[in-house]
Amino acid sequence: MAHNSTSSIPLEKVRIQDEFWSEYIRLVRDVVVPYQWEALNDRVPGAEPSHAIRNLKIAAGEEQGDFYGMVFQDSDVSKWLEAVAYLLDSAPNPDLERVADEVIEIIGKAQQPDGYLNTYFTLKEPGKRWTNLAECHELYCAGHLIEAAVAYAKATGKRRLLDIACKFADHIGTVFGSEPGKLKGYDGHQEIELALMKLYHVTGKDSYLQLCRFFVDQRGMLPHFYEDEFKKRGGTVHFKDLAMSHDLSYSQAHLPVRKQETAEGHAVRLVYMCTGMAELAAETGDAALLEACRKLWTNIVTKRMYITGGIGSMAHGESFTLDYDLPNDTMYAETCASIGLIFFARRMLQLDPRAEYADVMERALYNTVVSGMSKDGKHFFYVNPLEVKPDVCKINKAYAHVKPVRQGWFGCACCPPNIARLLASLGQYIYSFKDDTLYTHLYVGSRIEWETDGQTVNLEQLSDYAWNGNAMFRVNAAKPAKFTLALRIPGWCKGEAVIHIGGYKYTYDPNQVTDGYVKITRLWQDGDVIDISFPMTILRMKGHPSIRQTIGKVAIQRGPFVYCLEEADNGPELHTLQLSERNELTTYFDSGLMGGLQVIQAEAIRTGAEDWGSDLYRSDAISRSKNVTARLIPYFAWANRGVGEMSVWVREST
Amino acid sequence: MAHNSTSSIPLEKVRIQDEFWSEYIRLVRDVVVPYQWEALNDRVPGAEPSHAIRNLKIAAGEEQGDFYGMVFQDSDVSKWLEAVAYLLDSAPNPDLERVADEVIEIIGKAQQPDGYLNTYFTLKEPGKRWTNLAECHELYCAGHLIEAAVAYAKATGKRRLLDIACKFADHIGTVFGSEPGKLKGYDGHQEIELALMKLYHVTGKDSYLQLCRFFVDQRGMLPHFYEDEFKKRGGTVHFKDLAMSHDLSYSQAHLPVRKQETAEGHAVRLVYMCTGMAELAAETGDAALLEACRKLWTNIVTKRMYITGGIGSMAHGESFTLDYDLPNDTMYAETCASIGLIFFARRMLQLDPRAEYADVMERALYNTVVSGMSKDGKHFFYVNPLEVKPDVCKINKAYAHVKPVRQGWFGCACCPPNIARLLASLGQYIYSFKDDTLYTHLYVGSRIEWETDGQTVNLEQLSDYAWNGNAMFRVNAAKPAKFTLALRIPGWCKGEAVIHIGGYKYTYDPNQVTDGYVKITRLWQDGDVIDISFPMTILRMKGHPSIRQTIGKVAIQRGPFVYCLEEADNGPELHTLQLSERNELTTYFDSGLMGGLQVIQAEAIRTGAEDWGSDLYRSDAISRSKNVTARLIPYFAWANRGVGEMSVWVREST
Incomplete structure (x- = not known):
């Protein structure tokens, strides 16, 4: 990690107990993840089959049959495993872990001897690996597998999936790179960049960092890889409705990433890409890359974002359009895109703890993301309109993609497992720290263990922030601990935070406020209580x-x-x-x-x-x-x- | 004609000389019609070829080659001929007439021995005649041919094209009908209904009326013809993007026409259908049919029309959507649809001279229709938005169909020749009469000859209505003539018309106003002058x-x-x-x-x-x-x- 960045509290050191969020996390644990398991196994009556587990079993030689589903069907299993890992991080669950271990064994068997792992190409188009990066999601699926592997290893200490992922990543490293004979290509749907950074952090292997950098640097370079591979494979097209190989901005491949100044194309791809770029910049101190992240961030949040934290102004390509074009009724504003925006915000926060990043994270989280899932955990919004007239949506095709009610599980459902893995890992979004400063980004009731000043400090947060704008922190430390508590002042309260310490009003100096955080440095005593409250003006x-x-x-x-x-x-x-x-x-x-x-x-x-x-x-x-x-x-x-x-x-x- | 209807002044008895409209009519004569002739012959540099004349020549055996173009390509030639006929009606033009006669000869040669006439099926799919009425426009093309033939016969007295049309219509009569062995089908794009009524009026042959009635009555009946023919031809589809065979309301085939209460589906189809229905109802006195026309009219003008007289709230299917759904920026509002609305309005006016019909006719004419053509006569709007942001139209695909500038000629251009035939026949829209009452629907400067009270009355209208709200009428009659001049009071002036006769203010009794027309009955003298003016309040x-x-x-x-x-x-x-x-x-x-x-x-x-x-x-x-x-x-x-x-x-x- 570059020395300016903050670090997250490891997930296993965070326990969420929050009036607002606990119920959603419980839903993920008790409903969404079990339900998704049924869906992945084609056991949800009435739902389009997923076939994702079957694909893996067939590729593993355990069953007979044909591949079925989208070219990125494998990623659903990986996202499920990632969510499972986060749940296991929070609380042991031997039954769930056993099921996950079994799936991991199947994945292991489905992996090809050279490390390659993708059931679509293995079963349906053997010999066509890496011939259609623009459209066919091999690296995207690899990225999700890696994310799952990293999370699962952290949660369980088991290396099996991590080994599979490393073997795959190593294989990818033999295929892609700047060396002669390697492909100069990169993923059509960004994801592997941020995943490789996670893999690098957990393994320390520089080759993963270099591979990530290669993908980031290569994107948008000329001669254009997508055009070349299109010609080379004889002009075949996988997704007929979208000109993915030619509409280069769709996957942000229209310019080298450092030259991109506006958020273009498919919204999820853009924010996933930015997440990877920010992670890479944090690690390498690449100032130009960080500057590109900042420019894209600024363009999104000052010109292309809905007040709900939604992004993606049009249904066609689920894409950004142009500055200040924010139709409330024909937009896409995909749940996954807001989740990706939260990923991006978190990485920017880690790089540079500024409340503006947390403000956007909060906006997307409390509005679009939580709106994305019903209170039964079985119905989801993919599209998040700000204005709906149901009879018009039914008849006027300009609104055909807008659903006035949350939908059941799709055959290949991107948003539900994304909500699951975000909420299951919400503990990672509340705090981050650098040296002896603990930044509070979200006011979510929780308890953490944090190593500082030579000891383990327990910090408890009690919050009714969501409805009443209050949070209370209690320090538990075996001996007095000197550290700085940096409390975010949300943009919406215009700086009017009231702080009490030990029941006494604490008046802070404007100098104590940096980038939207009030910094309170003390030798904290066991039992110290800090209250912060924000005026809940309408x-x-x-x-x-x-x-x-x-x-x-x-x-x-x-x-x-x-x-x-x-x-x-x-x-x-x-x-x-x-x-x-x-x-x-x-x-x-x-x-x-x-x-x-x-x-x-x-x-x-x-x-x-x-x-x-x-x-x-x-x-x-x-x-x-x-x-x-x-x-x-x-x-x-x-x-x-x-x-x-x-x-x-x-x-x-x- | 049923006894309640009014009649038009024959076009050759009308000469338009209007400050606003003459220039547009000149454009049609001097630019649009010659330009279209070049386009039909593929001689417009840079424009997509039409091939329409070539298709006819190939079908006529005069040239070798393949059919090229849309399945309804023939109709472009017919629309051109119809516009030519109206021009010839207004002023002789031997050169133009010679060209038209030559085209008619080619059409004659392209006609099959049994009367069938359609170059697409003759050249490209012989043996598949009448197998895909839902999509393939054979009866639509027949309708346009008939309209051209009727207009050309009226204008020139030449029967050649009329004979061709009658032979084709007679052939259609052998194919379609309620008798055993005949097809129980009807046109996928309405047009032949109104055309058959014109053919009936000009020939007096009852079989054309009966055939029209058959098509009108058959539409939407069960078992559904489109479904049957779809199965019968093995489920082939001509237009892949639109489910014409199954989305029955697209071509208003979802219900018998007498049961339709809302304007659904493709807007042009609906108003063409209504025009035919109104004509049939006028002739037969079919009260239920007239009532259906009224219901559909009322639904359009009170719930589904733009203030510009545009109709068709969505681009998908160029269609109506639902009541009060009138987006200003994503709509279609096709120029042809407003022209069709004018056709419908005129037929309703003939049936029942009420100013509300003329108000809508005027609204569509002075706004959407005239907006449809540039001042050079070579650029046209197909889509008529009420709100445009050009950079958004370029990037946000929800607006991809909206063009911020008028377009050049298309390969198969529906709107330009429709504008041409409407403006070239504008003289038919100004007046209509019943017995000794002359209704003035539009205040367009003109001179007409009208047979009434046993003599020919010349009525001159001088108008600066468009900009100043004034019109002056001068009676020219060899001897005093008793008749009623019914002057429309436009809805927009809220009844505040000021009339002078011979320079003296004429105060009229409320009883003189019927359905928005002030009726002035007099023994008019040669040289009588009537001035009417409307307050041009903003x-x-x-x-x-x-x-x-x-x-x-x-x-x-x-x-x-x-x-x-x-x-x-x-x-x-x-x-x-x-x-x-x-x-x-x-x-x-x-x-x-x-x-x-x-x-x-x-x-x-x-x-x-x-x-x-x-x-x-x-x-x-x-x-x-x-x-x-x-x-x-x-x-x-x-x-x-x-x-x-x-x-x-x-x-x-x-």
């Missing part, structure tokens, strides 16, 4: 004036949550509601609503059609406006009360 | 509150013209402009602007980003708003000053 958020889809509109935010109007509370035709800058907003906790939600009420005006008549357009319209009370709920909780309209942005009179 | 139009895309917005209209903001006048980011209900709107004629345009100026507020900073969203935004003068031009004139943003609907503060 915020009337506006979009940058260049966003044509939000002008004249307001979005309501309170704490980390963005709010929305739903038909269940407000009736249909949500667009007829208008808020006013002058009207009061009130809030209360409705404990009976979906297990408890902080609700916001607003005096609003509703334009009615009562006196309008049958004309479609008129110049002498008498719009009867009446005063109504609008009710808003947090965005993440939408679509839990039947099919109905939803809208985040509401018209506002000034 | 109207602030609002959309029905159920339209989510127009709520909180205003569209400016003056006279028949809907206005728009353009970047050329107002700079980029048009969405940052806001009008106020309280601010004054002024207007002036800018004679230097695109040959002269009435311009509207509005005091407006522009939201600037100067003090905003780099955040994408903020709760403490200081939006600097400054007062600016917005300039609006008529919608039809947009996209003539380079590539730029355009918007019809403007945010409005109340």
